[in-house]
Amino acid sequence: MKLELKCKACGHQEPVYIQYKCPKCGGIQEVSYEWTEETEAEIKSWNNNDDNSFWSYRRLYPIQPASIPVSLGEGNTPILPLKRLGERLGLSDWELKNEAVSPSGSFKDRPMAVASTFAIERHISTLVTASTGNTGVSASMYAARAGLRCKIYVPATTSREKLALIKYFGAEIVTIEGNFSEAYLLAKKDAADNDWFNVTSTFMNPIALEGNKSVxxxxxxxKKTVPDWVIVPIGAGPLLVAVYKGFKELKRAGVITALPKMAGVQAAEVAPIVQAFQEGASEVTAWKRSFQTAAGGIADPLLTYPQDGTCTLQTIRESKGCALSISEEVMLYHRKVLAETEGIFLETASVTAISAAVELKEKGFADADDDIVSVGTGNGLKDMSSL
Ligand SMILES: [Zn+2]
Incomplete structure (x- = not known):
């Protein structure tokens, strides 16, 4: 199977190997697959396949056919109708893709399963990442499962539960007295100096991000249909971009004809992508203001890599979607209402996808009968101290 990395900026393409930006222009890369009639036939067969596991879609992961997956039972998360919450908040056709039930409690298990399988394939010894918590917990679990070493750079503000879990799974942890962007630079240098696999969940690692398409x-x-809207909480936004890529692949294979509109949601305290969207800007600029938010998982000012935000902004616009920001007060209110009306406990960053569904209707982006899916990216149980 022919696998290549293609630059999203200049189109330069070369075989997959471990690199984190285009060697020609420094742009963001994505995995490109050899696309044949056989590829399309296999994608079409997914709907009739008895196997609905995460690895049933491996034809479109950058993994060799003979590789044994590193798996903890990731993916295949439930889609839950939000009927009672919808009645309370005035929304009818609304569902939650509940990633909170993933092995580590967040969607990050999807990219980590692919990344750790790839690392074993390529005889890489160590996963290294910068993390606000969820990536770190997931990386430490998958590294343990795969027998890899793992080193995690986290901001000192990371929740105590997440730090405790990362340590418990045996990863080496480096706490930074700064924000995520500073942890990002240190992880990047460490990976480059030691030939380790950088699985930081920005657009850094195009291999890992392919796992997110499975959503x-x-x-x-x-659903047996394409939703009108998919709402995704975004820091830099790689999950949103990967989910849209997944739908585009289904369309290219002739499985679907329409694509969803993508809504990216950020905390109002740190919302560089929303700001660029609202201003009609073509590029995202880094968020220089100080901030404090309960939505730690998406609190990314994009210092030193605003181009990652631009990549997400372009996808939002391509999909005719929108970017929305949510205040602290509103997200905390919805966290409680979601728990009380549906019995679902999401971490605060993920609840922004709930709040954004209400905003979509109120601000007139979505029609009254639009079919909306909110992606609940992470479990509240790792964020208990914030209660
Ligand atoms: Zn390039």
Whole structure:
């Protein structure tokens, strides 16, 4: 199977190997697959496949056919109708893709399963990442499962539960007295100096991000239709971009004809992508203001890599979607209402996807009968101290 990395900026393409930006222009890369009739036939067969596991979609992961997956039972998360919450908040056709039930409690298990499988394939010894918590917990679990070493750079503000878990799974942890962007630079240098695999969940690692596309494959398979809107909480936004890529692959294979609109949601305290969207800017600029938010998982000012935000902004615009920001007060209110009306406990960063569904209707982006899916990216149980 021919696998290549293609630059999203200049189109330069070369075989997959471990690199984190285009060698020609420094742009963000994505994995490109050899696309044949056989590829399309296999994608079309997914709907009739008895196997609905994460690895049933491996034809579109950058993994060799003979590789044994590193797996903890990731993916295949439920889609839950939000009927009672919808009645309370005035929304009818609304569902939650509940990533909170993933092995580590967040969607990050999807990219980590692919990244650790790839690392074993390529005889890489160590996963290294910068993390606000969820990536770190997931990386430490998958590294343990795969027998890899793991080193995590975290801001000192990371929740105590997440830090405790990362340590418990045996990863080396480096705490930074600064924000995520500073942890990002240190992880980047460490990976480059030691030939380790950098699995930081920005657009850094195009291999890992391919795992996120499975959210799109599963959504179509579970709903048997394409939702009008998919709402994704975004820091830099790689999940949003990957989910849209997944839908585009289904369309290219002739499985679906329409694509969803993508809504990216940020905390109002740190919302560089929303700001660029609202200003009609073509590029995202880094968020220089100080901030404090309960939505730690998406609190990314994009210092030193605003181009990652631009990549997400472009996808939002391509999909005719929108970017929304949510105040602290509103997200905390919805966290409680979601728990009380549906019995679902999401971490605060993920609840922004709930709040954004209400905003979509109120601000007139979505029509009254639009079918909306909120992606609940992470579990509240790792964020208990914030209660
Ligand atoms: Zn390039």
């Amino acid at each position: 799109a494959y599963e959504l179509f398979r579970q």
